[in-house]
Amino acid sequence: MAKQRVMVVGGGLAGLAATMKLAELGVAVDLMSLVPVKRSHSVCAQGGINAVNDQTRQLGDNEWKHLDDTVYGGDFLQHQPLVHEMTLWGPKVIDLMDRLGVRFNRTSEGFIDRRRFGGTLYKRTAFAGATTGQQLLYALDEQVRRWEVDGLVTKYEYWDFLGPILDEQGVCRGCVAQDLMSMEIRSFAADAVIVATGGCGLIYGRSTMSTVCTGSAASRCFQAGAKYANAEFIQVHPTAIPGADKLRLMSESARGEGGRVWVPRKPQDPRDPNQIPEADRYYFLEQRYPTYGNLVPRDIATREIFNVCVHEGLSVETDRQCVYLDLTHIDRRELDRKLGGILEIYEKFQGVDPRDVPMKIFPAVHYSMGGLWVDYERKADGRLVAGSPKNQVTNIPGLYAIGECDYQYHGANRLGANSLLSCIFSGLFVAPGVKSWLGTVPGGAAAEQPAKLFSDAHAAQKSRQDAIFKRPTSHDNPYDLHFNLGNVMTKAATVVRYNNNLREALQVVSDLAERANRASVVDRGDWTNQNVVFAKAFEDMLPVAKSILLGALQRDECRGAHFKPDFAPPGIDATEPAEKRRQAEAWCDKFEANNRQWLKTTVATCSPDGDPVLTYEAVDTTLVPPRPRLYGLVGAEAIEEVWKERARKKNQTPPPDSVVASM
Amino acid sequence: MTASHQSPADAPRTFDVRVLRQDGPGGASYWERHRVPYEHDMNVISVLQRIAAQSRSVEGDEVAPVAWECCCLEEVCGSCTMLVNGKVRQACTALVDRLLVDEPEGIELRPMGKFPVVRDLVVERQRMFRALEKVRAWIDVDGYYDAGPGPRQSPEDQEVAYPLSQCMSCGCCLEACPQYTKVELTRDPGESDADFQARQDQTYDSAFVGAHAISQAVLFNSHPTGTYNAGKRLDALTQEGGIQICGNAQNCVAVCPKEIPLTTSIAKAGRQTTWHQLKKWFDQ
Numbered sequence: 001m002a003k004q005r006v007m008v009v010g011g012g013l014a015g016l017a018a019t020m021k022l023a024e025l026g027v028a029v030d031l032m033s034l035v036p037v038k039r040s041h042s043v044c045a046q047g048g049i050n051a052v053n054d055q056t057r058q059l060g061d062n063e064w065k066h067l068d069d070t071v072y073g074g075d076f077l078q079h080q081p082l083v084h085e086m087t088l089w090g091p092k093v094i095d096l097m098d099r100l101g102v103r104f105n106r107t108s109e110g111f112i113d114r115r116r117f118g119g120t121l122y123k124r125t126a127f128a129g130a131t132t133g134q135q136l137l138y139a140l141d142e143q144v145r146r147w148e149v150d151g152l153v154t155k156y157e158y159w160d161f162l163g164p165i166l167d168e169q170g171v172c173r174g175c176v177a178q179d180l181m182s183m184e185i186r187s188f189a190a191d192a193v194i195v196a197t198g199g200c201g202l203i204y205g206r207s208t209m210s211t212v213c214t215g216s217a218a219s220r221c222f223q224a225g226a227k228y229a230n231a232e233f234i235q236v237h238p239t240a241i242p243g244a245d246k247l248r249l250m251s252e253s254a255r256g257e258g259g260r261v262w263v264p265r266k267p268q269d270p271r272d273p274n275q276i277p278e279a280d281r282y283y284f285l286e287q288r289y290p291t292y293g294n295l296v297p298r299d300i301a302t303r304e305i306f307n308v309c310v311h312e313g314l315s316v317e318t319d320r321q322c323v324y325l326d327l328t329h330i331d332r333r334e335l336d337r338k339l340g341g342i343l344e345i346y347e348k349f350q351g352v353d354p355r356d357v358p359m360k361i362f363p364a365v366h367y368s369m370g371g372l373w374v375d376y377e378r379k380a381d382g383r384l385v386a387g388s389p390k391n392q393v394t395n396i397p398g399l400y401a402i403g404e405c406d407y408q409y410h411g412a413n414r415l416g417a418n419s420l421l422s423c424i425f426s427g428l429f430v431a432p433g434v435k436s437w438l439g440t441v442p443g444g445a446a447a448e449q450p451a452k453l454f455s456d457a458h459a460a461q462k463s464r465q466d467a468i469f470k471r472p473t474s475h476d477n478p479y480d481l482h483f484n485l486g487n488v489m490t491k492a493a494t495v496v497r498y499n500n501n502l503r504e505a506l507q508v509v510s511d512l513a514e515r516a517n518r519a520s521v522v523d524r525g526d527w528t529n530q531n532v533v534f535a536k537a538f539e540d541m542l543p544v545a546k547s548i549l550l551g552a553l554q555r556d557e558c559r560g561a562h563f564k565p566d567f568a569p570p571g572i573d574a575t576e577p578a579e580k581r582r583q584a585e586a587w588c589d590k591f592e593a594n595n596r597q598w599l600k601t602t603v604a605t606c607s608p609d610g611d612p613v614l615t616y617e618a619v620d621t622t623l624v625p626p627r628p629r630l631y632g633l634v635g636a637e638a639i640e641e642v643w644k645e646r647a648r649k650k651n652q653t654p655p656p657d658s659v660v661a662s663m
Numbered sequence: 664m665t666a667s668h669q670s671p672a673d674a675p676r677t678f679d680v681r682v683l684r685q686d687g688p689g690g691a692s693y694w695e696r697h698r699v700p701y702e703h704d705m706n707v708i709s710v711l712q713r714i715a716a717q718s719r720s721v722e723g724d725e726v727a728p729v730a731w732e733c734c735c736l737e738e739v740c741g742s743c744t745m746l747v748n749g750k751v752r753q754a755c756t757a758l759v760d761r762l763l764v765d766e767p768e769g770i771e772l773r774p775m776g777k778f779p780v781v782r783d784l785v786v787e788r789q790r791m792f793r794a795l796e797k798v799r800a801w802i803d804v805d806g807y808y809d810a811g812p813g814p815r816q817s818p819e820d821q822e823v824a825y826p827l828s829q830c831m832s833c834g835c836c837l838e839a840c841p842q843y844t845k846v847e848l849t850r851d852p853g854e855s856d857a858d859f860q861a862r863q864d865q866t867y868d869s870a871f872v873g874a875h876a877i878s879q880a881v882l883f884n885s886h887p888t889g890t891y892n893a894g895k896r897l898d899a900l901t902q903e904g905g906i907q908i909c910g911n912a913q914n915c916v917a918v919c920p921k922e923i924p925l926t927t928s929i930a931k932a933g934r935q936t937t938w939h940q941l942k943k944w945f946d947q
Binding site: 011020022023024035036038039040041043044058090094095096098099100101103104105106107109110111112127128131135138139142143145146149174181188210211212243244245246248249337341348349351425435479480522525527528529530556607 | 687696703704705706708709712715716718725726727730731732733734735738739740741742755756758781782783785787788792795796800801802803804806807809810811812813815816817820821822824828829831832869883886888889900903931
């Protein structure tokens, strides 16, 4: 049999981790990326990476609690064995990255320093200044370079993945891609293809994501028959710096290091923020969530900031929405040591030193919890079967997805500093499973498949591009249409969602899809034609955009980042004990009924016309029984009491004490 | 630092952008002028986005969008290096308000001059990554299986190393360096991918490695495990195209967007290579 090769698409944390692990296992890898892999979007991750550690352990922490925080924060929409495995690997992943030379911040004794992130009460987060993603990515990039020198890895940088190649049995045998310089379209034979192409923030126009995060690679798999799950779960990060071209992230670590969010009590108080006395400041997160304070999970912080600006009219400025994120009470040297990178970003783009003046921030689209549907193989004890070819495989045999572009690990809402862990974990974990797949792949090596399979796939992509070039000149161009898409998506499917808006947005996006099919490109050349590359990427945003909207429209409930006021369960307001009890019982009944209907993965398949068709799948919640997420809800104690009684009757293990105590 | 909102006293309705374009490698370059509607808080990236959407020059001719590279837009990926009003920098942090204060006539954009132009503002910087291979800028770990934590490190060592590890391979230091000269190869007719790659690597290896790679060698030599292979890195730095080419112009440190102490690294590398050479000489 010809030598087998694996194609990894995307060179962020997940793709690089998979590449180096496959190389260590002796598998030859082709690594494809739109940009030199060192420039991948993972560099933008700032705050850190979570794992249980020696110090938190002695305070009562363990991997089970990391699992519990993650699934509770994610509103129980994750398949728990995957999260369990990830949290068990957490400490080992940090050790590995430490050995690879990541310059994590250190304690005075030389251990890795930790800080606290949202949705937990433990300091689990290891960090390298405020550029942790960059530092982790560089360490993996360096290892992959080492394998490149050894000849086991071949890079294809500045190549655009155009789609997987499937044989008649529906097995993935490679992919088609395009050289962004020469515009050559080429078919690559591969015995497995691993897609690690990140999120789809560009569907929203401006977000915290990099310009390459169009989601087009995942969409091309989706359109080729891969399922796409939980599309409607898009994380809106509470704190970003508004900008004309991008909404730049202001890391959660700013709050982890003591940053406080506030607005003046007097609407649009014209005073210099430093002159506003404590009594005139409204620290709304600390007041409403005394236990977690400024470190409530992201979906909650985002809704509160949105609410205080939009509904309570307390935005700091009159003509745009923003609140203060204040670090000015923290020692400058401490800030430089732990947050230098992000403070420089604020300073460079806003021209104001955040060590002296409170920052102005507002929520922005940040992370796609949803993504390509992937499988896994679990054991009875709730762990995964290491080396199973089912781990991280899409519904297309031989096509794998890892990192942000899969739908696993984060459920309905991701906790801060869990993404770097999930990306590196899924990258490392997929490798032995892919190697197993190579040993059992039916019908011989990819390179030995009929030439027609590859030439047909090539011809299909060539004719797609030719058709775009042949369109008559139209007054629509893909850049303007993209601007429209960003507006409609941001309005309908971010922090607060209403069915009539979602319905309208679906109509608008369908219209945009029709216009996109007629939009012409100015550049019809065959050298570094960014115009046609973007036109294709834009067209491919639309099926995912429709999946987000349709998923949100159909899901008539509130879960994590998906919030519909029309379906939000009210708190309980009775004070009389019996009535309070009755209301709490009714609340819990409703909660259980809602879970029976909606504690489900949304699974989209793409019809030939680009419209998604949705079905729903059960979620594996066998490790931590779902319970109400009660952060800050009125009447939470009464509901919790009833809930615990019910759990005891069902013989469920109660949630870990420290987490209960915090609510 | 000037605030982005400190716009020129009377903000213009439009401003002009002159772009030095080139249709492909080795082709002739030409200037093209674009007129862009002024908005608050623009940077050079949003200017290029407007130019792409307009696709028309000042003269009203329909023109292909200007090609350029960008990715993170927050100066942490190293993609968007170009010459803005003659100065090498990241386009994303080049704020229009500030540029117009300094140069009310408009903005001038040119590709980097030390790397071959691919198209317009896009250049080929593969040589930078080849230099990282040459100096073995990585830790030679045994493997990726669990082997416990890495070596303990003092916070002081971390604080010295961390700035060096922020190098994003943007190439500003090389553009500014008088000793770093352009290497541009064209593929011979019939030359295979692999043959061309090998010839290119060989040519790059004999030319100056540059400040970024010297600094990375120093970074890895300072790591408790990395130091085991310090000798190999120093050997690389004393080969053809090594540290001896540095003319100490100190331009590199002045233009580094991450303010990496490149000249300190070069001085350290100089001392390390001297000792290394002496040691090798005495050990003979």
